[in-house]
Amino acid sequence: MARVTVxxxxxxxxxDPQGKAVEGxxxxxxxxxxxxxxxxxxxxxxxxxxxxxxxxxxVHELAGSLLSNPVIEDYRVRxxxx
Amino acid sequence: MARVTVxxxxxxxxxDPQGKAVEGxxxxxxxxxxxxxxxxxxxxxxxxxxxxxxxxxxVHELAGSLLSNPVIEDYRVRxxxx
Numbered sequence: 337m338a339r340v341t342v343x344x345x346x347x348x349x350x351x352d353p354q355g356k357a358v359e360g361x362x363x364x365x366x367x368x369x370x371x372x373x374x375x376x377x378x379x380x381x382x383x384x385x386x387x388x389x390x391x392x393x394x395v396h397e398l399a400g401s402l403l404s405n406p407v408i409e410d411y412r413v414r415x416x417x418x
Numbered sequence: 419m420a421r422v423t424v425x426x427x428x429x430x431x432x433x434d435p436q437g438k439a440v441e442g443x444x445x446x447x448x449x450x451x452x453x454x455x456x457x458x459x460x461x462x463x464x465x466x467x468x469x470x471x472x473x474x475x476x477v478h479e480l481a482g483s484l485l486s487n488p489v490i491e492d493y494r495v496r497x498x499x500x
Binding site: 374384 | 449451458459
């Protein structure tokens, strides 16, 4: 079994109002010195068998189309070692 | 500057309809052998100065109250090394 994690975050130049709201709340609740909070999505994917290059390439393709909006979001694919 | 990432995922026993929808879509789009997809949230937090134990303890406390719903979600706090 293979595990892959895909992180999807808004591009740095895109405003993140959810992150801003969390930033303000963290400060109000006592966490001093917060300079930035960005909120994103995370997908934990489990696959049968091994991950080869072709399969990983397909995961990248789908991460950049199905799982993220390439106009406003960046994604990162990480293989999780067992 | 210190960076902390908080991952928030539904507990394993909680149904994840968004993850299920993504699982079906990945299969339909050609990724064979997907056994599970879980969707969660990710917070990238930047802090002034260093992280000491007290500050990290506060991040844990807020991750378990503000950033996640402890009834249905688990969280994980990771310090990101620069």
